[in-house]
Amino acid sequence: MDKILRVEKLCKDEIIKDVSVGVNQGEMVAIMGPSGSGKSTLLYNISGMDQPTKGKVWLKEQEITALSENDKAKLRLHQIGFVFQQMNMMENLNILDNILLPAIQANKEKKKERTEKRELIDEAARLMEKLSISGLEKRKITEVSGGQLQRACICRSMINHPEIIFADEPTGALNKGASEEVMNALMSLNREGTTILMVTHDSRMASRCGRIMYLLDGQLQGELMLEDCPKDSFKQREEKVNQWLAKMEW
Ligand SMILES: Nc1ncnc2c1ncn2[C@@H]1O[C@H](COP(=O)(O)OP(=O)(O)OP(=O)(O)O)[C@@H](O)[C@H]1O
């Protein structure tokens, strides 16, 4: 299978130690591990938000770790989507304008072949419909629920058609119902082919992924494949994950 992401012996200060991983095109992978084990640090150093002290990262044929800061910023804008627990939406913009922001930014950088604003709005509407938040376009970010806001963040992360989404505890600030909505949204994007790498504390959310990696003290301790058991119910998968996590001394 084609690897979309390859990480080779990545180190960051004393926090991440020699982590090597590969992510296949179209996979949905969770990173779990105790608080302080380095999950966020690993995600930031893989995704070009931070520069590792050692090691290499490739997104397809492109070595992210060899890019200049400027080229990394471009890569983050055009090829990567980010979703965070603290959603980082602009308070002075409505939901639609927040979703459009990365697309407007990308347009500014293009000299030719700018996308018409109308087309961008249509694309935002398509994403919002897909994530079941149509009709919220004109709302302020304080006028929607947490689950709706996080789904708007996912639309924003998708607006420039990224090759991969990195998510750091996307359901970390949400209650059970809203977490479920957000997870369903991510799963539906993944079914359509978007590769997703997400950090989560929630074994329910992780059990929806095809694979879970366990990080402890900055090192990968183990991996659980769930893709092999697509026929299992969510409940069976969750039990499998919980048993595995108990073995990992989670
Ligand atoms: N910018 C930084 N400078 C120095 N140390 C940092 C920095 N960011 C994180 N750390 C340290 O690195 C370790 C790993 O932090 P990280 O945020 O990656 O953990 P995490 O697994 O994401 O934890 P959590 O589950 O609580 O989010 C911690 O000991 C933390 O204090």
Ligand SMILES: [Mg+2]
């Ligand atoms: Mg973290």
